[in-house]
Amino acid sequence: MAADKKNDDEILGKAYDARLMRRLLKYVKPYLKYVILAIVLNIIAAALGPLRPYLTKIAIDEYIRDRNYTGLSYVSIGLFAALFLQTFIQYLLTYYTQYLGQRTILDLRMELFAHTQKLALKFFDKTPIGRMVTRVTNDIESLNELFSSGIIMVFSDVFIVLWIFCFMFYLDWRLSLVTLSVLPVLFYGTFLFRKKVRENYRDVRFHLARLNSFMQERVTGISIVQIFFKQKEELKQFSSINADHRKANIESIFYYAVFYPGVELLSSAAIALIIWYGGGEIIQKHLSLGVLFAFIQYTEMFFRPIRDLSEKYNILQTAMASSERVFKLLDEDTIIPSPEAPIRKSSLSGKIDFKNVSFGYGSSNTDFVLKNLSFNIQPGKTTAIVGATGAGKTSIISLLSRFYDIQNGQILVDDIDIKEISEKDLRNNIAIVLQDVFLFSGTIRSNITMDNPAITEEQMIKAARMVGADKFIEQLPNKYDEEVKERGATLSTGQKQLISFARALAYNPQILILDEATSSIDTETEILIQSAIEKLLEGRTAIVIAHRLSTIQNADKILVLHKGELKETGNHQELLAKRGIYYKLYQLQYKNQEISNS
């Protein structure tokens, strides 16, 4: 089976990679003061815990023995104070480390998101959207744990253990050595456990992924399963995958079932050692009862941080794998190169020249979608592009806005090569209205203005009125503030079209590119849209991928594209007279409209 072939998202790399770590730590740098604060708090908090058994020892050895009631009260109050202080610091510590983690990943997430906004369409064409989304959401999220609990809690655990050792050795170094003799066993056991659990975890994950992808695939293809009447066989296969998953999980239960009681046993062994050795010392008056008492409490204390420390390994491993993927996207450099000294043009007259333009989406120089294309468009004129599917019409649109760079030739706007003009200025002067309208979730307002603060309320309403979108908008309960669902789900096709027209008009561009929708809409909307298009084209340089007869008939010039080449040019009547490609296209695509319109 090729099942072991894993994609990016499944790789569990090594737990520590110095190069990645250094790069990650850079993001913590701006918050260095929080880090320092956290470490200081850590050292204090870590000391307060082990302080309490020590105070207990004093209570036992000095006050309880001597029947000093006041002394016991003082120590008890001291214990309370230490406890409250520890609680308070612990709270602050957790809060600040979490804050640190959150701030850090916010920065990283924003950097990543901002970076993706710069990437060229070429990159988006070949990258599944889901993968990009995962990078800026889940992958970044799994770094949170590293920044918040990971790094700093490692310090915390280390400090706690160190403090406990300090107190123990201060009280009695011989008894300390005897007690700590269980540590190597604990370390080794934990190491072994972690290793087994890690291997098993990989197994569990693998089987879970298999289970999920099996289900996912069958649910997607459920009709095939039912039509071929394979439910019984599918269930059998499902059961075997399900059983593998169960087996892997039961194996993990075994490790946990051994480990946790094992740790308990070790802790009891430590106590047994304290009683056996320490008790002996007490008999010989080398040791006080209070020390024994304190030691018993210490053994309960140092097991947890040591056990926790080993758990941090997992956090580290996940974080490394995620950061690898995040950085890979961050290092992606498929961008349209900006000119070194961009020519600023706040407004364009709208003259367009294509000079021997050849273009293909691939990297090879043979699969051209557009071949040696030359034409020019005068300011304020409307040019219609017609052609069969696959003729290369849509590519022309993308090229003018410089979404892709061409392989050969030159595209000029106002006699300037578009590679020399500032990208922002170029695109701000060109509005594109695409065939399938993309609406964002938000409001009607935000979809028309695209949240551009430069567009005033009046401009927005004016734009909506000009294209005739105001009529239906005014009828909505919240008018321009009416909510728009994802992809404009609650609006009709015609309404979406009108909104996208208003969007283009609100930007008042000098150049307008329109890819007319082919989808059929009711006659009333059709009339609305037709007049809206006329409004849109008025006084602008316009390129229209035409599907409407009226648009073509009104165009100043028609370019007939066939398999990436410009075959015929002229106006409607001239081209019809030629009886060439246009004539055929006309009969195929537009003639019916004449019948239905008349």
Next chain:
Amino acid sequence: MKNLFSLKKYFLAYKKKLLWGLVFIICSNIGSVYVPILIKNSINILQSATNYETLGKYAFLIVIASLFSGVFRFLIRQSIIVVSREIEYDLRGDFWKHIQNLPMRYFSNNSTGNIMAHATNDINAVRMFIGPAVMYSIDTFIRLIIVISIMLSISTSLTIYSLLPLPVLSFLVYYVGKLIHDRFTKIQEKFSELTTKAQENYSGIRVIKSYTRESGEIESFRNLSKEYLKKNMKLVKVQALFQPILFLITGVSVIIVIWLGGTKVMRGELLLGDITALIIYLGILIWPMIAFGWVINIIQQAEASMARLNKILSEPIEIKDNEDSVETIIDLKGAIKFEDVSFRYSEIQPDVLKDINLIIPVGSTLAIMGHTGSGKSTLVNLLLRLYDVTGGNILIDGNEIKSIPLKTLRKSIGYVPQESFLFSDSLTNNISYGLDAPDLEIVKKSAAISQFEKDVVDFPEGYETIIGERGITLSGGQKQRSALARALVLNPKILILDDSFSAVDTNTEEKILTNLKEFMKNRTSVIISHRISTVKDADNIIVLKDGTIAEEGTHDELFALDGIYADIYNKQLLEKELEEYTD
């Protein structure tokens, strides 16, 4: 708890193992509570005269008691938690068995993501209840009883005073746990907003770039991220309090024992060992008290999840064999008749098909044309009984379609869908999907008819090549041709092609159609297509429009009619001319 009660049958299946688990819990607790008694006694004798031997004996006993408890603790996990995985397996199996038999209606109303969420998250939540929740609640209960009674026997007043803060602890865990859960839900909501935002941005990147709104997008993404941070910090505020307060409350208990116990020792009412034992017992009680609050949360979540699962499990399997099925029908000849058939997807929706009357004799070919949404695919879905008609009748060989056992019906029909769905598996397994066991000979024969054989030769491992996510990606045409082969393998009496050659080039299509002509002798076929070339030789052609038959007849008849069919014919002729145009 109403919904969780439906788990009863699963529990009963493992009752023996669970009962043993109960016994193990009791044994393990007896061992673990004995350790502090031993420590107590050893400390107490230290205050009087003693010797190494006695100390050694106690030390040894401590290890033995702990070992005893540990062995049973191991067994608890090996019984109860293992059972939880077993029940999870059973539950998921039942869930899946039900899901795959649900009618298509269910799948068109519920997204794959939604169903997957139930299959993973909800089953997992229920598993947490079955395993950890059950284990800890029994364990806690038994431990509480034993430990508290021992503590009381050591010192009644001290036990009561020191235990006072612990119920607060349980309550706190419960209350804060709820608070955490609520705030966590809010975080998840924000997170999904963030995800949606990113999703939308990347889907609409073309629009964003053309309106140069990148900076605006970054700004609004930043605002969302900041809100997400705020929601997170709101959770942190509670969560950060949680652990310190746990330690505070338990710490207070311990200090009470030291202070009050200390005075009692001074008065000679207690021995130091007693205090040690009480402190250790408090330590033993902390986790159960925490677990108690935690368990309640798990139960609540499991209840909600189980409610969702029960809802799915009670979805009716609308289309299945019932008392009307005539089990003696094990073979079909393929004479199809539609009598006044109407269909709509739901009560509130309009009819998709209206009064369809059709006769398709054995061995004949029916071709269906029509625009998108005219009801073509719906018509063949009814034939496959993916949906039941809402009016009229479909008869096959004179039998009402509902009386034909589903297995007979579907095994007799070879169906090639519009969007060829293939599994991430080998080609052999995909093509022989309808067979009980893969048969390479039949696979090769079918692939030859489908004009797919020549492609397979170029694949790295021939018919064993894995396709899909983890293998090679097939082109649209290759997918369609393998889907055709998959249908032919069944040796079907009825063949349905639902626009199955849209991605196959016309030359190859012609070859396939020629091959099929031979194959389709004595079989009935229904072909949906947009291409005149595919349908022109059919015995009968219908043109659907808005769910009704607008035109019916042979190619010549329809051409003469000069209606929709003739129009399509003319256009395709022009298209062909355009395609071949060179200057």
